[in-house]
Amino acid sequence: MVQAIRVHETGGPDVMRWEQVEVGEPGPGEARIRHTAVGLNFIDTYFRSGLYPAPDGTPFSPGNEGAGIVQTVGDGVSNVKPGDRVAYVGPLGAYAQERIVPADRLVVIPEGIDDKTAAGMMLKGMTAQYLLRQTYKVGPETTLLFHAAAGGVGLIAGQWAAHLGATVIGTAGSEEKIELARAHGYQHMINYRTENFVERVQEITGGKKCDVVYDSVGRDTYPGSLDCLKPRGLWVSFGQSSGPITDFNLALLGPKGSLFATRPTLFSYIASREDLEATAGELFDVVQKGIVKIEVNQEYRLAEAVQAHQDLEGRKTTGTTVLIP
The missing domain is CATH 3.90.180.10 (Medium-chain alcohol dehydrogenases, catalytic domain)
Known part of the structure; x- marks a missing residue:
């Protein structure tokens, strides 16, 4: 036993x-x-x-x-x-x-x-691998937003994405976590408790927004994550730490820029x-x-x-x- x-x-x-x-x-x-x-x-x-x-x-x-x-x-x-x-x-x-x-x-x-x-x-490392290397192939031309940047997947993804040459933007909920994320590859950090992350992404990117948003938060970051994307950008919803999204509206993807959305899991990859x-x-x-x-x-x-x-x-x-x- x-x-x-x-x-x-x-x-x-x-x-x-x-x-x-x-x-x-x-x-x-x-x-x-x-x-x-x-x-x-x-x-x-x-x-x-x-x-x-x-x-x-x-x-x-x-x-x-x-x-x-x-x-x-x-x-x-x-x-x-x-x-x-x-x-x-x-x-x-x-x-x-x-x-x-x-x-x-x-x-x-x-x-x-x-x-x-x-x-x-x-689990966290292979999740970062498929997110950055398979779901969306991140490279020097990529601008991305990663929610929960100081989390387990976020800290790995920040380092990896920076190595791939991307512009890496993250969100976190405290100054301590923001500093931790900055030390792990994030060039730009947003405190979602004190700042509007959609407005800050607009400012950081000069209005160009992101190619891809990686979102493991769920309810609290939807539909704001969609407003951070360029036309034909990709929203990757791979978790729901704040709770599940219960009102996803597929029709929103059109007027917000012909966006793409995916709900991947590591086990499929x-x-x-x-x-x-x-x-x-x-x-x-x-x-x-x-x-x-x-x-x-x-x-x-x-x-x-x-x-x-x-x-x-x-x-x-x-x-x-x-x-x-």
């Missing part, structure tokens, strides 16, 4: 329980891993609250990313072996000391990247083994080269997941947070 966080009914952070669970042995195509670190992400709160339904219902363990050591493997597994340091994104269930994972979701952590860094960067390896490989490369620095700003014991979720939803965290089993 091992310990894990379990959710028997969805709701606030206090529905999570630290309990004993049976893991079992891996079946064909599976691996059993012992976690050394687990990543904390806003999507974890969506499953815990019931905003996103858990695929297998309740009870379940939250968590979509982790790093650890392969203990045993099932039949037919050749991409990892016992003793390998590995990391992964998905499926649900990372808030546990040990677990079974489909082996084709595991990637071996390269030398020079420690387990805490790997656990905290897989890494569905195949080939895509997973390519996305993770590019992330590992920019981290190993020092282009993107992953800073673990908060650590909690896995048993303290309730407090970690309270702090995350209370906007008390910045950058990357990991849970230690």
